[in-house]
Amino acid sequence: MIDSGLHIERISVTNNHEFKQVFPKNTNGSYIVYIEGSGKLDVELIFEENAKWHVLWINESDQNLIIREKIYLNRDVMLNINYAELSSGNHKKQTLIEMIGNGSYVHVKGAAMVFNELYWDLQAIHHARHTYAQLDNHAIVLKDTKFEIEVTGQIDKGYSQSETHQSTKVMNLGHKSDAIVFPKLLIDENDVAASHAASVGRPNEEHIYYLTSRGIHKDDAMRLMLKGYLLPITEDIKDETIKERLITEIETKVDSQWKTK
Amino acid sequence: MAKLEIIDLHVSIEDKNILKGVNLEINENEIHAIMGPNGNGKSTLLSTIMGHPRYEVTQGSILFDGENVLEMEPDERSKAGIFLGMQYPQEVSGVTNADFLKAAINARRDTPVGLFEFVKEMESNIEKLRMKPDLAHRYLNDGFSGGEKKRNEILQLLMLKPKIAMLDEIDSGLDIDALSIVAEVLKEEQKQRKMGLMIVSHYERFFEFIVPTHTHIMMDGKIVLSGDESLVTKIDQEGYDWIDAKRADEMVEKRPISVASKVLREALGDSDD
Numbered sequence: 001m002i003d004s005g006l007h008i009e010r011i012s013v014t015n016n017h018e019f020k021q022v023f024p025k026n027t028n029g030s031y032i033v034y035i036e037g038s039g040k041l042d043v044e045l046i047f048e049e050n051a052k053w054h055v056l057w058i059n060e061s062d063q064n065l066i067i068r069e070k071i072y073l074n075r076d077v078m079l080n081i082n083y084a085e086l087s088s089g090n091h092k093k094q095t096l097i098e099m100i101g102n103g104s105y106v107h108v109k110g111a112a113m114v115f116n117e118l119y120w121d122l123q124a125i126h127h128a129r130h131t132y133a134q135l136d137n138h139a140i141v142l143k144d145t146k147f148e149i150e151v152t153g154q155i156d157k158g159y160s161q162s163e164t165h166q167s168t169k170v171m172n173l174g175h176k177s178d179a180i181v182f183p184k185l186l187i188d189e190n191d192v193a194a195s196h197a198a199s200v201g202r203p204n205e206e207h208i209y210y211l212t213s214r215g216i217h218k219d220d221a222m223r224l225m226l227k228g229y230l231l232p233i234t235e236d237i238k239d240e241t242i243k244e245r246l247i248t249e250i251e252t253k254v255d256s257q258w259k260t261k
Numbered sequence: 262m263a264k265l266e267i268i269d270l271h272v273s274i275e276d277k278n279i280l281k282g283v284n285l286e287i288n289e290n291e292i293h294a295i296m297g298p299n300g301n302g303k304s305t306l307l308s309t310i311m312g313h314p315r316y317e318v319t320q321g322s323i324l325f326d327g328e329n330v331l332e333m334e335p336d337e338r339s340k341a342g343i344f345l346g347m348q349y350p351q352e353v354s355g356v357t358n359a360d361f362l363k364a365a366i367n368a369r370r371d372t373p374v375g376l377f378e379f380v381k382e383m384e385s386n387i388e389k390l391r392m393k394p395d396l397a398h399r400y401l402n403d404g405f406s407g408g409e410k411k412r413n414e415i416l417q418l419l420m421l422k423p424k425i426a427m428l429d430e431i432d433s434g435l436d437i438d439a440l441s442i443v444a445e446v447l448k449e450e451q452k453q454r455k456m457g458l459m460i461v462s463h464y465e466r467f468f469e470f471i472v473p474t475h476t477h478i479m480m481d482g483k484i485v486l487s488g489d490e491s492l493v494t495k496i497d498q499e500g501y502d503w504i505d506a507k508r509a510d511e512m513v514e515k516r517p518i519s520v521a522s523k524v525l526r527e528a529l530g531d532s533d534d
Contacts, residue, residue, distance in 0.1 A: 205314065210351040213311050214365040214417060215339035224364060228355020228400070 005029045006241060013037035013065060020044040028052040030239045038063035038089075044070050047077040049101065054239040055081040058249055062089045069094065075101030075128075081108050082237065082246055083137075086253040088115035097124045099131040099162075106132070109237070111230045111246065112139035113253050114147040114177075123152040126162045135166040138233050140226055142257070143174030150182040153194060160191035167197040171229055223258035227251060263289040263342060263424035263457055264326055265310070271320035272302075272309050279305045281482035282321070287425060290455040294468055294493055297479035298501050303461045304348060306479070307427045311345040312338050325425075340369055342424030346414035346431045348461075352402040358413070359383065359397040362420050369421075386419045389446050407434030415443050419450060425457035432467040444470030465497035478504055 004027045011019055014037055021031075025048040035041065038061060047053065051074075059065070073079060085091065097106055112118060124133035133153060141147045153164030164185065172179045183196040203225060211221035230250045237243040265287045272280035280302050287293050295303050309316045310323055312335035323330040325341055333341065353361070362383065367373045380397075387396055390412045402410050411434050418426055428447075432440055448471055451458055462468065468490065476492035477484045478501070486492070486504055 204351075207351050207353050209313055209335060210347070210353065211356075211361065211364075212335040213339055213345055213347075214361070214421060215336050215368040216361075216364050217336050217368060218334070220364055220368070224356050224360060225353065228353065230355075232355050 002031075003027060003029075007031050009033045011035045011037075011041065013039045013041045013061065015039045016042075018042045018044075021046070023047045023051040023053055025049045025051065029054075030242055031055045032058070032242065032245065034058050034060055035065070035067070036060045038065055040066045040068075042068050044072075046072045047074060047079055047104075049074045050076045052078040053080075054237075054242055055079065056084070056242045056246060057082070058084040058086075058245070059091065060087050061091065062087050064090045065092075067091070067093045067095075069096065071095070071097045071106075073097065073099045073101060073104035073106060073131075076103045077101060077105065079104075079106045080237070080239070081106065082233075082242060083108070083110035083112075084246055084249045085110065085112040085114075085118060085120070085139075086249055090117040092119045094121045095123065097133065098127060099125065099133065100127045101131075102128045103130045104128060104132075106134070108133075108135045108137070109233045110137040110139075111233045111250055112137065112147070112149075113230070113257075114139060114141045114145045114179075117146045118148075120149045121152075122149065123154065124164055126153075126155040126159045126164060129159050129161055131159065131162045133164045135168075136233065137168045138230050139168070139170045139179070140229060141170060141172045141174065141177045141179040144176050145174065146178045148178070148180045148182070150184065151196075151198075152184040152186060153196070154184075154186040155189050155192050155194070157188045160189055162189070163193040165193075165195045168199070169229070170198075170200040171226070172200055172202055219258050223254055226254045226258070230254070264324075265330075265343070265425050265457065265459075266324040267306075267310070267321070268324070269321035270306070270309070270318065270323065272305055272316050273319050274305070274316055278319075279316075279482055280309070283479075283482070283484055285477065285484060287457045287459055289424060289457045290451075291475060292451070292458045292460065292471060292473045294473035294476045294490070295459060295461045295479055296463070296476065296493065296496055301480050302482040303479050304429055305482075307345055307429050307459070307461060310338075310343065310427060311335055336368065339365075339421070339423075344418055344421060344423030344426040346411075346418060346426065346428040348429040348431075348433070350402050350410045350414055352400075352405070354400050354403045356401045357398055358401055361401050362417065365417070365421060383416075383420065386416050389419070390416055391442055392416065408436065408439050411435055412439065412443060415446060419446070422454065423456065425459065427459040427461075429461050430463070431460070432462050432464055437466075440467065441470060447471060465493055468493045480504065 001022050001024050135151050151166045153166055155162050168181045170179045179200050181198040183198045185194045187194055208221050212218055234243050234246050267283055267285040270280050270283040392412055411431050473490045476488050478486040
C-alpha cells in the first residue's frame with residue numbers, strides 16, 4: 001500500500017520476479033517504475049475505489065524479458081498510464097487492464113522504439129458499466145527488427161455506456177523489418193462507443209526533402225522527424241514530472257540512433 | 262557577388278522529359294520573373310535547382326558561384342545560399358517551427374545560436390509578416406491555412422538569409438492584404454541584402470509589387486522568350502497564344518531546311534544553330 005504523492009520504483013528482474021502494488025481508495029499521485037534485468041516479471045497493480053493516478057513505466061532492460069501485467073481498476077478509478085519501451089533486447093509483454101468498477105477510466109499512451117524484438121499484447125477489458133479506455137501507441141521500428149502489437153478493446157454484454165478506443169501508429173525504417181498491428185474490438189453490447197485506427201508507414205520522403213532544403217542534414221532531419229513522431233504521445237500529460245521524464249527518455253534514445261552532424 | 266547559372270538543363274521524371282535545354286543566369290540584386298502556362302516545367306526547374314530527388318538531370322549543368330550544384334545535396338545547396346519557397350509546403354506534424362528553424366540555422370553555424378538571439382529575431386519576423394504569435398510552438402505547417410503556409414515560407418527566407426531565393430507561386434493562397442504584406446517584406450529584404458530572386462507566378466499583381474528586372478516565358482520545357490518587366494503586362498493582357506503563334510511561324514520558316522541540306526550547310530560553316 002502506498003500513500004498519495006510521487007513514488008519512484010526500480011525493479012531488477014532476475015529469473016522469475018513478482019511485483020504487486022495496491023493504490024488505496026481515494027489516493028492520488030504519480031508512480032514511476034524503471035525495469036531492468038532479464039527473465040520473467042509478473043506484475044499486479046490494484047487501484048482501489050476512486051484512486052486517481054498517473055503511472056509511467058520505463059523499460060530499461062536490454063536483455064530477454066517477459067512481462068505479464070495485470071491492472072485492476074475499481075469503481076471511479078482514473079488511471080493515466082504511459083509506457084516507454086525504448087530499449088534494446090527481446091521483449092514480450094502482456095498488459096491486461098481489467099475494468100471491474102463502474103465509471104473506471106484508463107488512458108494508455110505508449111512510445112516504443114524497437115531495436116530487436118518486441119511483442120505486445122495490450123487489452124482493455126470492460127467488466128463494468130460506464131467505463132472508458134483509450135489506448136494510444138506510437139512505435140518506431142528500426143532496421144532488421146520485429147514488432148508485433150495486438151491491441152484489444154473488449155466490452156461484454158450488459159456493460160452499457162462504455163467506450164473503448166484505440167490508435168496505433170508505426171513507422172517502419174527497415175526493408176527487412178516486420179511491423180504488424182492487430183487492432184481488435186470485441187463488442188457484445190449495443191449502447192457503447194468504440195473506434196480504432198492503425199497505420200504502418202515509412203518516413204515521408206517529401207518531408208525529408210523539405211527539411212533538408214533548409215540546410216538540415218538528412219540524419220538531423222530524421223532525428224527531428226522521429227522525435228516528432230514519438231513526442232506527441234507526451235502531449236496532454238498533466239503530470240509534469242512524468243511528462244519531462246518521458247520526453248527526456250524519447251529524446252535520449254532517438255539522439256543515440258541519429259547523431260547530430 | 263552571387264551568381265546562379267543554368268546551362269542547357271535537361272530534366273526528366275520517370276523517363277518523361279520535362280526540361281529540354283534551359284539556359285538562365287541570375288545574379289545578385291536581379292529579379293527574374295518566370296511565367297508560362299501550367300505544366301511547362303517552371304516548378305520542375307525550381308525543384309531541380311533545389312535538388313528534389315524525384316527529378317533526374319540528364320544533361321546540362323547548374324553552377325552557383327562557379328561551384329557544381331548538381332554534386333551537392335539539398336542541405337548543401339541551402340547552406341551555399343539557395344532557397345526555394347515552395348508551392349506546396351509540407352506539413353510535418355510533431356516538429357515545431359522553432360525546433361525546425363533552430364536546426365536549420367545551427368546547420369549554418371559552428372556554435373549553436375543563442376536562445377535569446379533566436380527568439381528575438383523570430384518574433385520580429387513573425388510580427389513583420391503579421392503572423393500569429395504562437396507560430397513558433399505550432400507544428401511545422403500542420404493545420405495551417407494556405408496563406409499561413411506561404412507566409413511561413415517567407416518567414417524561413419527571412420531567418421535563413423539566402424543569396425538567391427526562388428519562389429514558386431508564393432502568391433497563390435494569399436488574399437490581397439496578405440499579398441501586399443508579403444511583397445512589402447520581400448521587397449525590403451531584397452533591397453537590403455541585394456538578394457537575387459527568381460519568381461514563378463501567374464499574376465501580374467505580384468509583379469506590380471515586386472518589379473522584375475528580367476522576365477522569361479517558359480513553354481514546353483524551354484525558355485522561349487526573355488524581356489523586361491513589360492512582358493508581364495503583355496502576358497496579362499494577351500495570354501500566351503501570341504507566343505505560340507510566333508513559335509509556329511518560326512517553325513514554318515525553318516521547315517524547308519532538310520536534314521541533308523543542314524548537314525551540308527554545317528559542313529560549309531553556315532549553320533543557323
